[in-house]
Amino acid sequence: MSRLVNRVKSFSTAASSLLADASAAASRSARPRASFQVFRDVPELRQLRRQLFKNDRTMGLVPTMGALHEGHLSLIREAARENTDVFVSIYVNPTQFGVNEDLSSYPRTWDSDVEKLEKLNEELGSLGAGTGRITAIFAPTSKIMYPTLPPSSEIDGYGSFVTITPLATKLEGGSRPVFFRGVATVCMKLFNATSPDRVYFGQKDVQQTVIIKRMVKDFLVGTEVRIVATAREADGLALSSRNVYLGARRRTVGLTLYEALSAAEEAYKAGKSSRDDILGAARSVAERVLSEQQTLSPSERALYEIDYISLADPETLDELDLVDPNRGAVLSTAFKMAPLEETKSGEDCGLGDGKVPVRLIDNIILQPQA
Amino acid sequence: MSRLVNRVKSFSTAASSLLADASAAASRSARPRASFQVFRDVPELRQLRRQLFKNDRTMGLVPTMGALHEGHLSLIREAARENTDVFVSIYVNPTQFGVNEDLSSYPRTWDSDVEKLEKLNEELGSLGAGTGRITAIFAPTSKIMYPTLPPSSEIDGYGSFVTITPLATKLEGGSRPVFFRGVATVCMKLFNATSPDRVYFGQKDVQQTVIIKRMVKDFLVGTEVRIVATAREADGLALSSRNVYLGARRRTVGLTLYEALSAAEEAYKAGKSSRDDILGAARSVAERVLSEQQTLSPSERALYEIDYISLADPETLDELDLVDPNRGAVLSTAFKMAPLEETKSGEDCGLGDGKVPVRLIDNIILQPQA
Numbered sequence: 001m002s003r004l005v006n007r008v009k010s011f012s013t014a015a016s017s018l019l020a021d022a023s024a025a026a027s028r029s030a031r032p033r034a035s036f037q038v039f040r041d042v043p044e045l046r047q048l049r050r051q052l053f054k055n056d057r058t059m060g061l062v063p064t065m066g067a068l069h070e071g072h073l074s075l076i077r078e079a080a081r082e083n084t085d086v087f088v089s090i091y092v093n094p095t096q097f098g099v100n101e102d103l104s105s106y107p108r109t110w111d112s113d114v115e116k117l118e119k120l121n122e123e124l125g126s127l128g129a130g131t132g133r134i135t136a137i138f139a140p141t142s143k144i145m146y147p148t149l150p151p152s153s154e155i156d157g158y159g160s161f162v163t164i165t166p167l168a169t170k171l172e173g174g175s176r177p178v179f180f181r182g183v184a185t186v187c188m189k190l191f192n193a194t195s196p197d198r199v200y201f202g203q204k205d206v207q208q209t210v211i212i213k214r215m216v217k218d219f220l221v222g223t224e225v226r227i228v229a230t231a232r233e234a235d236g237l238a239l240s241s242r243n244v245y246l247g248a249r250r251r252t253v254g255l256t257l258y259e260a261l262s263a264a265e266e267a268y269k270a271g272k273s274s275r276d277d278i279l280g281a282a283r284s285v286a287e288r289v290l291s292e293q294q295t296l297s298p299s300e301r302a303l304y305e306i307d308y309i310s311l312a313d314p315e316t317l318d319e320l321d322l323v324d325p326n327r328g329a330v331l332s333t334a335f336k337m338a339p340l341e342e343t344k345s346g347e348d349c350g351l352g353d354g355k356v357p358v359r360l361i362d363n364i365i366l367q368p369q370a
Numbered sequence: 371m372s373r374l375v376n377r378v379k380s381f382s383t384a385a386s387s388l389l390a391d392a393s394a395a396a397s398r399s400a401r402p403r404a405s406f407q408v409f410r411d412v413p414e415l416r417q418l419r420r421q422l423f424k425n426d427r428t429m430g431l432v433p434t435m436g437a438l439h440e441g442h443l444s445l446i447r448e449a450a451r452e453n454t455d456v457f458v459s460i461y462v463n464p465t466q467f468g469v470n471e472d473l474s475s476y477p478r479t480w481d482s483d484v485e486k487l488e489k490l491n492e493e494l495g496s497l498g499a500g501t502g503r504i505t506a507i508f509a510p511t512s513k514i515m516y517p518t519l520p521p522s523s524e525i526d527g528y529g530s531f532v533t534i535t536p537l538a539t540k541l542e543g544g545s546r547p548v549f550f551r552g553v554a555t556v557c558m559k560l561f562n563a564t565s566p567d568r569v570y571f572g573q574k575d576v577q578q579t580v581i582i583k584r585m586v587k588d589f590l591v592g593t594e595v596r597i598v599a600t601a602r603e604a605d606g607l608a609l610s611s612r613n614v615y616l617g618a619r620r621r622t623v624g625l626t627l628y629e630a631l632s633a634a635e636e637a638y639k640a641g642k643s644s645r646d647d648i649l650g651a652a653r654s655v656a657e658r659v660l661s662e663q664q665t666l667s668p669s670e671r672a673l674y675e676i677d678y679i680s681l682a683d684p685e686t687l688d689e690l691d692l693v694d695p696n697r698g699a700v701l702s703t704a705f706k707m708a709p710l711e712e713t714k715s716g717e718d719c720g721l722g723d724g725k726v727p728v729r730l731i732d733n734i735i736l737q738p739q740a
Binding site (some may be wrong): 046219222 | 528533
């Protein structure tokens, strides 16, 4: 383990002093004061949270599974604009992975995550008193998050769960039946553990944003759900922790999700409102690119399956035959990028050498036109 | 509607003044100041709660479905001993009633409930500064508690739910499949709406206490679950809102639950630890009384069905073949009191004239003997 682990340990021991007397803590050590504390358990985190509340500070929570990229950082920046304190949780939640899904291969990059957050905190500090800072990282173990039973990944499995139906059964839920049960469950726990004034989610996971908003409303959770625009590469590819598995060839072809959605958005902006017109524009892009790839040799091409292309209501996620211009719609899609069939020597095939299948999702909100 | 409704209205308008300037409110009216506020919605209640927290006051929540009896009052007294402020929620939660259960016939007694709470607050006030007071009644509508979908009473129905399995499928859950899903769901909402330091439940609903403790633990809810001993009549009958339907004849026979459990407890205290020995003692009482009733004429007898008599682990509620003296056990039972077959003129048959079937439950904790 690296130097960073030692730094993280020093954050933890600084926890109680930050609550009590920061200057005394600073004088005890010549080391520069850690810019945030790392919490593995709930009671100390809750104590800090109560202290912040009593001091009229506000807190925004950014839940993550680590493997932080610019998309996460944009959530934290937004949280720092709107709150004096930002809590970032880093926890790879097992209950949102199905039995045959990629829990074990999900990237775990603790050291570089902490480094990115330290650097971001410096940036936030340079923005002056009007911008908040990252105060706490919550990085619990599964024993803390699931204290009783080993969490089940079976849809009929036992456990303590939050279920939000029928929303959780649609779109992503079709191929990932336990996913949103896991997401809602872990978010309820995170919200209970931290009592955030605001919580921040990326538009990229649009169904997650709809379900979390519904959960907060239905369960009278005292927090505000803030959605931040999808962070994209210059060419439009949505940032994702899974992109590291793509490699150059699949990355180029993976851009097709955004191109297909953009074509559909153009149709909507040009006045189309029927499902066939809007989704037809997306499908023709997705199918054309796939045909082109299929004509190439196995060492040149990247193939994919289209899981779904959806045009749905923004709150119910019911599929739409016609977009109501007063409500707009959610246009979303998921592709399964197949493993590379053959690789060339020296080729950038991504983490896992192109052998890891990668499921990509993307979406565009069709804004109300009224 | 009665005088009490007017008094309740005056509580509601006093809400903002209690938060701001109580003396100004008092001077506006010659009426004695209402001793608690009634809230129909969450935002004002949350505002009061935040104010209490900032003033270092503590709050205990007593969730009820109204029809208050001495059992509820004992919960409130305990909450007032341990907190400066007590919130009482009164809400008949539809999602814990099955499709064919007694939601429509569940007693609704708002005026007398408010009267009892006013009287209790006088009593608490007389106990001096060390005892808390009832500060708020939360009496929401179903639109507030279930803001999105009409709540489902079907086990496969859609909705936003908290499920705690397998605990919720045992004992009471066997004959009431949606009951604990409804209880856990509404309690999560109440806890989120009020952020109680402590919550109070009666030992009488033992499975509910086990499930709420599990929910609080598994979902990292920042509250302490306090269980208060079952309040009983002088002869041992457990108090229940449903007792008003019994009438004299069924009330006498209904005492059999407690007698059967007491016989089993005696066996345990006398050193028995096997299921057959302990439950055998209970069953022989329950079956003897039923045989005796069956020999009587329809105008004299009260019949019942034994739903279950259980000997279970205190945390998992798994049925036990043998009690571990280090863990103790939960001894519990449910009887279905049948409607009276024939009534006599002038007989006290209870609310509903003896025609309402009444399900009674009771339990005794077999304490660890280590």
